[in-house]
Amino acid sequence: MSITYVPGGVCAAKGFSAGGIHCGIRKNRSKLDLALIAAEDSCNAAAVYTQNIVKAAPLLVTRAHIQGGKARAIIANAGNANACAPEGEANALRMCRAAAVALGVAEADVLVASTGVIGQRLPVEAIECGAANLAAALTQSEVGSAAAAAAIMTTDLKKKECALELHIGGVPVRIGGIAKGSGMIHPNMGTMLCFLTTDCAISAPMLENALQAAVRKSFNRISVDGDTSTNDMAIVLASGRAGNAEITSQNTDYAAFCEALRTLCVQLARAMAADGEGAKHLITCHVRNAADEEKAETIAKSVISSSLLKAAIFGEDANWGRVLCAMGYAGAVFNPEKTDVSFHSAAGEIAVCRQGRGLDFDEGLAKEILHEHEVEIRIDLHEQAAPGAQGCCECWGCDLTYDYVKINGDYRT
Amino acid sequence: MSITYVPGGVCAAKGFSAGGIHCGIRKNRSKLDLALIAAEDSCNAAAVYTQNIVKAAPLLVTRAHIQGGKARAIIANAGNANACAPEGEANALRMCRAAAVALGVAEADVLVASTGVIGQRLPVEAIECGAANLAAALTQSEVGSAAAAAAIMTTDLKKKECALELHIGGVPVRIGGIAKGSGMIHPNMGTMLCFLTTDCAISAPMLENALQAAVRKSFNRISVDGDTSTNDMAIVLASGRAGNAEITSQNTDYAAFCEALRTLCVQLARAMAADGEGAKHLITCHVRNAADEEKAETIAKSVISSSLLKAAIFGEDANWGRVLCAMGYAGAVFNPEKTDVSFHSAAGEIAVCRQGRGLDFDEGLAKEILHEHEVEIRIDLHEQAAPGAQGCCECWGCDLTYDYVKINGDYRT
Numbered sequence: 165m166s167i168t169y170v171p172g173g174v175c176a177a178k179g180f181s182a183g184g185i186h187c188g189i190r191k192n193r194s195k196l197d198l199a200l201i202a203a204e205d206s207c208n209a210a211a212v213y214t215q216n217i218v219k220a221a222p223l224l225v226t227r228a229h230i231q232g233g234k235a236r237a238i239i240a241n242a243g244n245a246n247a248c249a250p251e252g253e254a255n256a257l258r259m260c261r262a263a264a265v266a267l268g269v270a271e272a273d274v275l276v277a278s279t280g281v282i283g284q285r286l287p288v289e290a291i292e293c294g295a296a297n298l299a300a301a302l303t304q305s306e307v308g309s310a311a312a313a314a315a316i317m318t319t320d321l322k323k324k325e326c327a328l329e330l331h332i333g334g335v336p337v338r339i340g341g342i343a344k345g346s347g348m349i350h351p352n353m354g355t356m357l358c359f360l361t362t363d364c365a366i367s368a369p370m371l372e373n374a375l376q377a378a379v380r381k382s383f384n385r386i387s388v389d390g391d392t393s394t395n396d397m398a399i400v401l402a403s404g405r406a407g408n409a410e411i412t413s414q415n416t417d418y419a420a421f422c423e424a425l426r427t428l429c430v431q432l433a434r435a436m437a438a439d440g441e442g443a444k445h446l447i448t449c450h451v452r453n454a455a456d457e458e459k460a461e462t463i464a465k466s467v468i469s470s471s472l473l474k475a476a477i478f479g480e481d482a483n484w485g486r487v488l489c490a491m492g493y494a495g496a497v498f499n500p501e502k503t504d505v506s507f508h509s510a511a512g513e514i515a516v517c518r519q520g521r522g523l524d525f526d527e528g529l530a531k532e533i534l535h536e537h538e539v540e541i542r543i544d545l546h547e548q549a550a551p552g553a554q555g556c557c558e559c560w561g562c563d564l565t566y567d568y569v570k571i572n573g574d575y576r577t
Numbered sequence: 578m579s580i581t582y583v584p585g586g587v588c589a590a591k592g593f594s595a596g597g598i599h600c601g602i603r604k605n606r607s608k609l610d611l612a613l614i615a616a617e618d619s620c621n622a623a624a625v626y627t628q629n630i631v632k633a634a635p636l637l638v639t640r641a642h643i644q645g646g647k648a649r650a651i652i653a654n655a656g657n658a659n660a661c662a663p664e665g666e667a668n669a670l671r672m673c674r675a676a677a678v679a680l681g682v683a684e685a686d687v688l689v690a691s692t693g694v695i696g697q698r699l700p701v702e703a704i705e706c707g708a709a710n711l712a713a714a715l716t717q718s719e720v721g722s723a724a725a726a727a728a729i730m731t732t733d734l735k736k737k738e739c740a741l742e743l744h745i746g747g748v749p750v751r752i753g754g755i756a757k758g759s760g761m762i763h764p765n766m767g768t769m770l771c772f773l774t775t776d777c778a779i780s781a782p783m784l785e786n787a788l789q790a791a792v793r794k795s796f797n798r799i800s801v802d803g804d805t806s807t808n809d810m811a812i813v814l815a816s817g818r819a820g821n822a823e824i825t826s827q828n829t830d831y832a833a834f835c836e837a838l839r840t841l842c843v844q845l846a847r848a849m850a851a852d853g854e855g856a857k858h859l860i861t862c863h864v865r866n867a868a869d870e871e872k873a874e875t876i877a878k879s880v881i882s883s884s885l886l887k888a889a890i891f892g893e894d895a896n897w898g899r900v901l902c903a904m905g906y907a908g909a910v911f912n913p914e915k916t917d918v919s920f921h922s923a924a925g926e927i928a929v930c931r932q933g934r935g936l937d938f939d940e941g942l943a944k945e946i947l948h949e950h951e952v953e954i955r956i957d958l959h960e961q962a963a964p965g966a967q968g969c970c971e972c973w974g975c976d977l978t979y980d981y982v983k984i985n986g987d988y989r990t
Contacts, residue, residue, distance in 0.1 A: 215906065216902065216905035216906045217904070217905040217906070217910065217911065217913065218901050218902060218904065218905030218913045218933075219905075245898070247898065247901075248898060248901050248913070248930070248933055248934060248935060249934070249935065250934055250935070281898065282896075282898025282899070282901065282902065283897060283898040283901075283930070283934075283935035284935060347885065348885060348902065350906075389884040389885060390803065390882075390883070390884055391883055391884060391885045391899070391902060391903065391906070392902075392905075392906035393902065394898075394901070394902050394905060469803075470803070470804055471802040471803055471804060471884070471981075471985070472760065472761060472802060472804045472985055475981070475982050475984075475985030475986050476985065476986070478982060478986045479985070479986030479987040481986070481987055483695075484696060485658070485660065485661060485694065485695025485696040485807075486695070486804070488631045488660075488661050488695065488696075488807070489629065489631060489695065489761065489804060489805075489806065489807050490804065491630070491631065492629035492630040492631030492632075492805075492807060493628070493629045493630070493763075493804070493805035497630065498630065500630065500631045500661070517661070517696070520631075520661055521661060521662070521663055521696075522661060522662065522663070522696035522697060564982055564985075565982060566979050566982050566983075568884075568888070568982075569888050569891060569977055569978060569979050569981075569982060570979075571888075572884070572885055572888030572889065572892070572977075573888050573889070573891045573892030573894070574892040574894055
């Protein structure tokens with residue numbers, strides 16, 4: 165299947181416009197804090213949510229509004245999570261209403277998300293005042309997607325946007341998305357804030373299946389700090405404007421769409437990990453020759469989540485003992501005596517452990533390899549994969565740095 | 578039951594001597610690196626081990642030597658973990674043999690432990706050369722225990738020693754211990770290195786039961802960094818010299834011994850958490866009014882393990898939203914809408930969250946409370962405990978600081 169990356173983020177697919185403004189939730193006037201994504205018509209829609217028991221109010225409202233598998237717009241703010249906050253659901257509904265009035269659509273067709281500090285009342289009045297300006301800022305150009313992507317950033321340093329094009333039944337179909345990190349990020353979540361649009365014609369149930377499958381293999385395979393947020397949510401809206409025959413079953417079109425959606429989500433997930441709070445390195449852990457993918461994932465997740473390994477990568481120290489240690493407490497059974505470990509980056513590659521024992525290696529070369537921004541830890545379990553099983557998996561994380569401590573030692577005040 | 582703390586660590590109980598020397602494993606000559614604890618006669622013995630799949634060689638040797646429930650001595654080194662290292666088991670056996678020869682006992686009566694860097698060959702020759710000096714350094718005075726406690730330290734800043742006396746059947750019985758932290762520490766482990774001695778007369782099976790119960794409620798309730806080590810081990814030796822009627826069943830004497838052993842282990846576990854790598858604060862999370870103790874423990878462990886919460890405490894920031902967040906992904910079911918949270922320390926107490934919603938609170942007072950070295954996060958779930966169930970639990974951790982990153986960014990080299 166041929167996939168081409170295209171510009172435009174959530175505006176790449178036909179039928180969508182987006183925008184972002186500063187409405188006053190964040191104190192710094194130069195930072196956008198309110199985003200809107202709007203579809204020309206009603207879309208098929210699906211969402212996944214955090215598995216945290218403490219769920220922010222906007223998630224509850226979104227879950228109610230999306231029940232019929234339809235939606236028309238997404239409004240989202242940064243600077244306040246509207247979680248554990250007074251009047252949480254009432255204020256999330258007021259956000260939807262403000263967007264609905266400005267767009268001339270039904271309140272129940274608007275989905276809502278928030279990100280920022282937990283436990284403080286959402287200053288919803290600022291959002292209500294800004295809604296008309298926000299609707300006026302909507303545009304189908306890529307500027308709109310970029311503004312929306314900027315308006316959901318908190319401690320993120322970089323905007324996360326991606327879009328791609330594939331062909332389904334000879335028809336060009338686009339999928340685009342924006343997302344934000346960058347703390348309280350850990351596998352086993354619904355996911356972080358991620359808004360996806362597509363012009364693919366696909367039924368709501370198939371859209372939901374595709375989203376769940378993509379999230380499982382992208383956002384659920386990253387970690388910044390092991391903390392699963394109260395506000396994580398991924399939403400996809402499908403306008404159907406591409407003109408392909410609607411996907412209503414698990415046919416080859418569905419498979420192509422899933423593959424493309426997963427590819428897009430992996431790009432956004434990697435961008436989230438790379439821009440983790442305080443991060444200096446993007447760490448990929450690639451486990452192969454495991455008996456099955458689940459085991460490979462369990463081990464890779466454990467490695468990229470280890471504070472000690474993360475601190476070692478920050479120090480550009482090829483401390484492979486911490487890799488073995490994190491593998492050992494992952495909860496998967498494997499034979500350490502058969503395990504190989506190597507480090508890879510644009511600067512080269514180096515084997516550091518064979519069959520569970522350390523190799524003599526060139527510390528200078530190891531430092532050079534780990535000095536690169538993107539580093540990969542490759543683990544070979546030398547197991548036989550079950551017939552038909554894929555015994556490999558990649559997970560993504562970032563290093564643990566002074567800046568992570570600094571950012572989170574005084575985030576609230 | 579009346580328990581009195583006494584000096585002497587592992588030398589407090591009758592029948593034990595201890596010592597520590599510098600033999601050359603650690604480069605810094607002023608740091609001890611080889612410890613020995615010896616009993617006058619064969620002791621009943623029990624041990625628990627890390628649940629990490631990657632187990633260091635000394636654990637395998639100790640497990641083999643302790644199989645009959647008897648042991649006479651423990652030799653331990655710092656500076657090298659003898660994990661994933663060439664000739665691991667052979668070198669662990671050579672350590673036992675060196676101690677056995679120096680003490681004139683059987684090799685199979687010696688238990689062995691190592692702590693330090695993973696993956697490098699243990700310089701066992703230095704240990705063999707030092708064994709005679711080590712045996713000569715043994716003393717029953719508290720100086721011996723202090724030297725042994727110093728000789729198992731790695732990144733620990735403080736020695737961990739504790740001993741106490743209780744009465745069993747009118748006879749004074751003592752239990753003492755030494756332990757070390759201070760990175761790669763996380764609940765759900767066998768435990769860190771901890772060596773306990775007692776003169777209590779107690780059968781090997783009952784000793785093992787008592788040790789497992791004590792570890793579960795002490796070392797398994799702390800976390801420094803979420804990394805369960807490859808080398809964790811707790812060993813207890815019982816000389817039987819106190820003269821009490823031997824404990825061979827779960828009678829009241831056993832209950833008294835268990836309570837005392839748990840009290841001792843909690844002291845050592847708290848000391849480990851307080852001296853966690855880079856730590857500035859000891860954090861206690863106290864959950865109460867849970868349906869059962871297991872739920873209280875699950876939630877308390879999750880809170881003290883959260884990187885975000887740990888960074889907030891470092892910043893002395895009463896960021897209770899992170900407490901709620903860590904509770905929510907703990908894996909236990911509870912009602913956030915009924916949850917109260919407050920912060921406590923020697924400087925006072927402050928309620929910050931009632932029924933899942935933030936309270937207006939005095940930020941100045943909160944800072945003062947969190948400025949203390951020991952801070953407690955108290956959580957009330959307002960659940961009804963099942964009849965006979967104890968719905969509360971304390972777990973202990975430390976804050977996440979610049980120094981943690983510094984220590985672990987370049988530990989190996």
